[in-house]
Amino acid sequence: MTDETLKTMVADVASSYFEHSHVSPDDIAAVISTIASSLAAVTTGGGVTPQKEEGQSSPKPVVGIRASVRPDSVACLLCGQRHKTLRRHLRTAHDLEPRQYRELFGLKPGYPITAPAYSEARSALAKELGLGHRAAAAKAKGKGANGRKARPPSSAAPTPTE
Numbered sequence: 001m002t003d004e005t006l007k008t009m010v011a012d013v014a015s016s017y018f019e020h021s022h023v024s025p026d027d028i029a030a031v032i033s034t035i036a037s038s039l040a041a042v043t044t045g046g047g048v049t050p051q052k053e054e055g056q057s058s059p060k061p062v063v064g065i066r067a068s069v070r071p072d073s074v075a076c077l078l079c080g081q082r083h084k085t086l087r088r089h090l091r092t093a094h095d096l097e098p099r100q101y102r103e104l105f106g107l108k109p110g111y112p113i114t115a116p117a118y119s120e121a122r123s124a125l126a127k128e129l130g131l132g133h134r135a136a137a138a139k140a141k142g143k144g145a146n147g148r149k150a151r152p153p154s155s156a157a158p159t160p161t162e
């Protein structure tokens, strides 16, 4: 049901109503708004669409919600673009916050805005960096004890002095 259709219907109903009744000009607005809200209630609540939808029409996802999530990317349900994270895309391309985006499509709180592999990679990277720090520190210590020789730790070379 488009706004245009609704307007036409309101106009039709109103004109036939005004033809048969004496409405004072002051009441015309009230009559029309009554007709409009009755029609709107009928057309949106009348079971035209079997799915439960809030009054305003929500956009249809261009990608299936399930298909939109891949380990390495998440597709924007509004335009189908794939991104590692939709956060920035939603803001720049659609002027939406992730919360509004979820509401728009009725997405579950668990629906990833950021590709699962990407967030995993990031936490893995963070871990690696943390470990790297420790490894580097250990290496530095070893270097100090062994002089300035750089040897891979797995080297099977015989220890020169012990």
Ligand SMILES: [Zn+2]
Pocket (backbone or CB within 6 Å): 076, 077, 078, 079, 080, 081, 089, 093, 094
């Ligand atoms: Zn998009």
